[in-house]
Amino acid sequence: MKIEPKHVIPTVIRYTFSAIICSFTMTLPLSAKDQPQWGQQCRNMVSFETNIPASFNPETGLNIKWQVPLGTQSYSTPVISNGKIFIGTNNDKPRDPRHKGDRGILLCLDETDGSLLWQLVTPKLQGDAYLDWPKAGICSSATVDGDRVYVVGNRAEIFCLDINGQYNGNDGPFKTEGEMMVLPGNEPIETTKLDADVIWSLDMKTAPINMYPHDSAHSSILVDGDLLYLNTGNGVDNTHKKIRRPDAPSLIVVDKNTGKLVAKDDERIGLKIVHSTWASPSLSNGNVQKQIIFGGGNGICYGFQVPSPLPQKQSAQNLKRLWYFNCDINAPKDDPHNYMRNRKVSALCARMGETIPCH
Numbered sequence: 169m170k171i172e173p174k175h176v177i178p179t180v181i182r183y184t185f186s187a188i189i190c191s192f193t194m195t196l197p198l199s200a201k202d203q204p205q206w207g208q209q210c211r212n213m214v215s216f217e218t219n220i221p222a223s224f225n226p227e228t229g230l231n232i233k234w235q236v237p238l239g240t241q242s243y244s245t246p247v248i249s250n251g252k253i254f255i256g257t258n259n260d261k262p263r264d265p266r267h268k269g270d271r272g273i274l275l276c277l278d279e280t281d282g283s284l285l286w287q288l289v290t291p292k293l294q295g296d297a298y299l300d301w302p303k304a305g306i307c308s309s310a311t312v313d314g315d316r317v318y319v320v321g322n323r324a325e326i327f328c329l330d331i332n333g334q335y336n337g338n339d340g341p342f343k344t345e346g347e348m349m350v351l352p353g354n355e356p357i358e359t360t361k362l363d364a365d366v367i368w369s370l371d372m373k374t375a376p377i378n379m380y381p382h383d384s385a386h387s388s389i390l391v392d393g394d395l396l397y398l399n400t401g402n403g404v405d406n407t408h409k410k411i412r413r414p415d416a417p418s419l420i421v422v423d424k425n426t427g428k429l430v431a432k433d434d435e436r437i438g439l440k441i442v443h444s445t446w447a448s449p450s451l452s453n454g455n456v457q458k459q460i461i462f463g464g465g466n467g468i469c470y471g472f473q474v475p476s477p478l479p480q481k482q483s484a485q486n487l488k489r490l491w492y493f494n495c496d497i498n499a500p501k502d503d504p505h506n507y508m509r510n511r512k513v514s515a516l517c518a519r520m521g522e523t524i525p526c527h
């Protein structure tokens with residue numbers, strides 16, 4: 169069935185796992201809305217757009233407005249705001265000769281033609297590959313709020329970025345972008361208009377959060393008022409049997425203007441994290457009570473009361489839990505890592521297909 173597009177969808181989609189951004193042919197002026205954060209605050213992915221094309225084909229150009237290559241791996245979902253597209257990827261297709269080798273990349277592209285406006289570039293964490301998996305790039309989906317872009321980088325750092333990058337100068341208190349783009353101990357590089365402008369950053373690996381990353385840092389940051397809500401990404405180490413930072417929170421709340429930690433969960437989830445804490449929080453504005461919904465790395469879903477305003481100089485408060493729901497009541501909750509060998513049994517069953525009954 170062929171459907172004629174009535175207007176452009178200023179939504180980009182990721183074509184295949186690795187390569188191409190495309191958007192649809194424009195036959196009427198722009199009318200669709202921005203998508204500044206992943207699924208809006210409630211994470212509802214239903215679009216209210218109408219008259220969208222039912223099919224597209226990057227090979228033939230059917231309903232494709234433009235396409236540009238990403239890196240070789242891209243796990244981030246694109247968001248769109250103010251004529252700009254933001255998507256994370258790796259550096260296997262370098263856009264700037266100053267940055268070569270494996271890097272975390274957040275691209276800011278022009279919505280009209282996909283051209284590069286600026287990019288956030290950060291080196292990989294060194295040492296254990298499980299801290300920052302090779303070639304994974306920046307996996308988080310960015311969130312745009314006004315003229316600020318919030319994203320979690322591959323080094324488990326929260327970034328507040330200027331939506332206009334370095335084009336309008338180096339804004340905010342953070343002035344060391346040249347050091348940020350190289351490994352510690354290396355000579356800083358000069359920033360150009362192709363570089364991101366960091367307003368502030370918060371390293372979740374250090375106090376007061378002290379999380380331990382596993383595989384790849386990921387969160388789609390939720391913005392509500394002056395607060396950012398995000399999962400920390402705390403997880404197991406490379407043995408998949410040990411939690412190095414059992415006291416680290418799983419859910420945190422940060423002041424979007426300053427990067428100051430405002431609140432954290434106090435559920436003692438740490439030792440019970442099965443793998444890592446990759447689920448992004450969502451906001452419910454239901455009839456009962458405004459609350460944050462969060463899927464913990466222990467297989468339990470929580471509802472938290474939104475925090476009260478934090479007076480100056482006060483330390484981070486603990487989030488008040490309203491309810492919880494055990495999503496898998498038959499699974500072990502206190503010592504999940506003793507069951508990690510079950511993964512190998514499952515894999516064997518998958519390989520043997522119908523010949524081995526799996527339980």
Ligand SMILES: [Ca+2]
Binds near residue numbers: 335339
């Ligand atoms: Ca700027």
